[in-house]
Amino acid sequence: MTNNELKSFIAGMPKAELHLHFDGTLEPERMLQLAEKNKVKISYDSIEEIEKAYQFTDLQSFLDLLYEGAAVINTAEDFYTVTMDYLKHCRAENVVHTEISFDPQTHTERGLAFGIMIEGITGAMEDAKRDWGQSSLLIMSFLRHLSEESAEITLEASLPFRDKIVAVGLDSSEFGHPPSKFKRVFARARAQGLLGIAHAGEEGPPAYIHEALDLLKVQRIDHGVRAIEDPELMTTLAAKQIPLTVCPLSNVRLCVFDTMADHNILTLLDAGLNVSVNSDDPTYFGGYVNANFDALVTDLQLTQDQAVRLARNSFSGSFLPEGDKSKMLDRLSEYATG
C-alpha cells in the first residue's frame, strides 16, 4: 500500500477523538466574524495575521493566543456555531464519536453565565446526532493555573447540568501545577458520579502521571508521552490499558518533540499501551484527526495495522457505554477487513 493509499484508507476509517478542546476549534475566519459581530477588539485584522501567530515556542505562548481568541465567543448561538463547525469536520473525517472538552473558567472569568456555554455546545451536539447520527460526549475541564477553589466553584456551577457532562478534566499550563493541587475537587466530582481525565506528562514529568492516576484516580491520561522515561509506569499503563490520548501535531508545534520523526507514539503503541490519535486544538496546531494520522504516515512510516490499532484504542478508550463501544468496534473491524 502506498502512502497515499494508506491516507485514503485512514480518511475513510471510522474512529473516535478523545482529546479535543472546544476553544481550540475556533477557525480564524470564525474568530474574525465573531469579533466583528460581538464588537470585541482583537490583535489581528486578517486570517494571515492570525495564522502567523500560530508559531509557538512552548505551551504558554499558545495558551496566550487561545485565551484571546476565546473572548470573541459570547452568546449561546456563538457556542453553538463553533461547536457545529467542529462537528462538521468530524463528519467529513469519519470521526464517528468525539469527546469534547470545554473550559468553563475561560469564559466565566470574563463574566459569561455557565448555562450559555452548555446550551450552545450541547445544542450543536444534539442537532448533529439528529441530523447525521454523530455521537459525542461532553467533558468539563478545570484550568490548572487557577486555584482549586476556582475549580470547586466551577464544579458547583455545573451541577444543574450534571446529566450533560460525563467527566471532569484538567488542562492548561502544566509546569508548577501538579495534579495533587486538585485532589479534593476531583474527589467531589467522583462523588457526583463523574469520570476523570487529566493532562499529564506532556511537558511535565512522569511523576505527574502517577499523581493523576493515584491521587485524582482518573480513567485516562491526556498526552502522557513522557511516560516513556519511567519503565515501571510503562508496565502499569500497558497492564491496566489506561488510555493515553496522544496529539502528534500539537506535540511538535509546542516543541514537546523537535520533529514528527522524533515522536514516540508508535513506540508506545508497540509497547502495548492504549494510545490513540487526537487533534487537541486543531485550528491552532495545523489539522484535525486525519492530518495527525497523515503526519504519522509521512514521518513515522505508520502501517495499516498500526492505524487500525490506533482507531481501535480510540473506541476502547472512550467513555461510551459498552454496547455502543462494541458496535463501533465492529464497524471498524468490518471496514478494516474490507
Ligand SMILES: [Zn+2]
Ligand atoms: Zn489538550
